[in-house]
Amino acid sequence: MQDYETLTFKKGIKDGLPICLGYISVSFAFGMMAAQGGLPVWVALLISMSNVTSAGQFAGTALILTGGMYFEIAVTTFVINIRYMLMSLSLSQKVDDAMTSLQRWVLSFCVTDEIFAVSMQQKGNVNAHYLSGLMLTPYAGWSLGTLLGATATNLLPLGARTALGIAIYGMFIAIIIPPARNSRPIAKVIAISVVLSCIFKWMPGLNGISSGWVIILCAVAASAYAALRYPVHETEAQE
Amino acid sequence: MNYQRILISVFIMAFVTYLVRMLPLAIFKKKITNPFIRSFLAYVPYAVLAAMTFPAILYSTAGIYSAGFGLIAALVLAYHNKGLLTVALGSAAAVFAAEQLIGLLC
Numbered sequence: 001m002q003d004y005e006t007l008t009f010k011k012g013i014k015d016g017l018p019i020c021l022g023y024i025s026v027s028f029a030f031g032m033m034a035a036q037g038g039l040p041v042w043v044a045l046l047i048s049m050s051n052v053t054s055a056g057q058f059a060g061t062a063l064i065l066t067g068g069m070y071f072e073i074a075v076t077t078f079v080i081n082i083r084y085m086l087m088s089l090s091l092s093q094k095v096d097d098a099m100t101s102l103q104r105w106v107l108s109f110c111v112t113d114e115i116f117a118v119s120m121q122q123k124g125n126v127n128a129h130y131l132s133g134l135m136l137t138p139y140a141g142w143s144l145g146t147l148l149g150a151t152a153t154n155l156l157p158l159g160a161r162t163a164l165g166i167a168i169y170g171m172f173i174a175i176i177i178p179p180a181r182n183s184r185p186i187a188k189v190i191a192i193s194v195v196l197s198c199i200f201k202w203m204p205g206l207n208g209i210s211s212g213w214v215i216i217l218c219a220v221a222a223s224a225y226a227a228l229r230y231p232v233h234e235t236e237a238q239e
Numbered sequence: 240m241n242y243q244r245i246l247i248s249v250f251i252m253a254f255v256t257y258l259v260r261m262l263p264l265a266i267f268k269k270k271i272t273n274p275f276i277r278s279f280l281a282y283v284p285y286a287v288l289a290a291m292t293f294p295a296i297l298y299s300t301a302g303i304y305s306a307g308f309g310l311i312a313a314l315v316l317a318y319h320n321k322g323l324l325t326v327a328l329g330s331a332a333a334v335f336a337a338e339q340l341i342g343l344l345c
Contacts, residue, residue: 018324043245050253060252064245073248077255083287084256088263090280093271101265108261113291118323120284162301163309163335167327169296170313172288174326177317179285189282193289201294211295218290219283226286227278 007126012133019114019134020141022171025164026054027142031149033058037065041150048146052110052139054168055211056081080212086219087116096125103128110135114168117175185230192222300334305341309334 027048034044039061051057056077063073088111095104107128115134119126180187196218200206209217271277296313300306312333316326 018322018327021324022327038240039245040240043249047249047252050249051256053256056256057252060248064248068248070248070251074251074255077252078259081256081259083291084260085263086283086287088260089267090283092264092267093277093280095264097268097270101268104264104268105261108264109257111260111264113288117284117288159335159338163305163331163338165299166296166306166309166313166334167331169292169299170309170316170327170330171323172292173296173310173313173330174317174321174323176285176288176292177314178320181318186282186285189285190289193286194293197290198294215287215290219286222286222289223279223282226282227275230278231274232278232281 007122007130009129009133012130012135013137014133015118016115016134016137018171019112019118019138022114022167023138023141024145024148025167027145028149029165030054030058030061031146031151033149034061034146035150037061039065039150041147044146044150045143049139049143052112052142053081053084054113076210079210082212083113083215083219084111086216087111087113091116091119094120094122094126095131096127099128107131107135110139112138114138114171117172121175185226188230189222189226192225193218196221301338302341305334305337308337 030048031041031044034047035041044061047057047061051060059080060073060077063076068076088108091111099107115131115138118134119131122130176186176190180190197214200209200214200218271280296310297303297306300309309330313326313330316329321329
């Protein structure tokens with residue numbers, strides 16, 4: 001129970017800051033893409049503020065620009081974002097029992113890869129105050145980056161823009177590598193998932209499957225294997 | 240520009256994305272007790288992030304070589320338990336340096 005005191009709204013805001021910085025560069029690229037495709041700034045901003053996804057809204061916007069059908073837009077968005085279902089399910093076991101339905105409905109709006117990753121890094125359960133802080137800064141960054149990218153398309157030199165494309169992946173690596181050093185099962189989960197993901201990307205015949213499904217398949221296979229082989233014994237009290 | 244079509248499309252995107260995120264959180268309010276499912280869900284974050292990062296990281300910059308430099312930088316920094324921002328910006332800096340270098344040589 002002591003964990004609850006330390007996970008305050010303020011700590012959430014602070015933990016959200018690195019995510020926010022990463023988001024500004026990604027959403028900047030999104031703003032540019034939308035503006036270059038001919039969408040007005042306010043539509044680009046509306047998409048960012050109502051979707052808060054990277055790949056999902058990139059693909060959806062590309063479909064809008066190329067005249068995709070509503071059904072096509074719905075299915076594409078669903079498939080690319082289906083990994084969020086797994087994340088929300090995992091997060092549902094991490095949030096504290098005091099969280100109300102209303103809080104769940106509001107906070108689930110902003111479950112992104114990075115916010116999910118940082119939440120799961122915390123010890124014990126996470127509460128609504130912490131989560132709202134953790135979502136607020138990245139949300140602001142996501143919106144601001146879109147606005148900047150759509151209004152001033154060539155603010156950053158090209159070299160800096162392409163280099164920042166790797167930043168979000170650098171963050172993911174910073175999240176998964178340190179625990180893998182101390183836990184063999186986690187290291188195995190990562191290895192299996194990486195190998196599967198590379199097979200899906202490079203194997204002829206399999207590389208037509210959309211990235212949303214690939215992530216689900218790899219994650220389910222690797223996690224199920226590890227759960228059978230190395231069941232987690234609860235050492236930390238989670239109630 | 241057909242604003243009606245654009246706004247309906249944006250609404251569809253937002254609605255589908257929200258449902259996918261909201262349903263599991265709203266439905267699973269009790270802690271799951273099954274040990275297999277609990278273990279499975281404990282491993283999911285690592286598996287998801289690993290599958291998202293590899294091999295996509297190699298295609299995230301201007302070229303696969305500069306991305307390779309960035310990947311190595313990220314792995315080394317992360318292995319030494321550096322913070323998220325340090326690793327993120329460190330790998331971006333490595334990519335930037337590599338692209339400048341490649342630009343000079345070619």
